[in-house]
Amino acid sequence: MTVCNEVHLQTVMKEISNRSATYNFAIEQKYVAGMVLAGTEIKAIRQGKVSFNDSYCLIHDDELWIKSLHIAEYSFGTANNHDPVKDRKLLLNRKEIRKIVSKTKEKGYTIVPLRIFMSESGYAKIEIALAKGKKVHDKRDSIKAKDAERDLKRTLKY
Secondary structure (H helix, E strand, O other): OHHHHHHHHHHHOOEEEOHHHHHHEEEEEEEEEEEOOOHHHHHHHHOOOEEOOOOEEEEEOOEEEEEOOEEOOOOOOOOOOOOOOOOEEEEOOHHHHHHHHHHHOOOOEEEEEEEEEEOOOOOEEEEEEEEEEOOHHHHHHHHHHHHHHHHHHHHHHO
16 A cells, blocks of 8 residues: 555656746746745645746855745644745855856846646756746747647647
């Protein structure tokens, strides 16, 4: 019975992606960062209870933080359960943080969270990206490209 439970826990969460990020932003460069989490937070992430609504990254005192990332409270947590919308520290090398700082000082660049996934060693990782905001006509172009790709897949399927 424990083997079945272990297999079930491993297959629950593959990855959680921020679909609106690729729609609203043009992705320039991607980074994979670790996250500083509490015990109940990692359990809630494994259950897939994460929402990227209005979440963003910022740099404060040469540290990278993610704000407004909603990780729902763990259903089996006690009084020691975590706060769902708190600031969480992201772990990157100093060299990568310096690159990100220099790019964000340029006009139009922002740091956007793309997806959360579990690494092979069982740690929660977050993929962030340096991105520029898309204009309305760029969004229309990306919608047209997605529709064309979907139609092509449909025709090849039959």
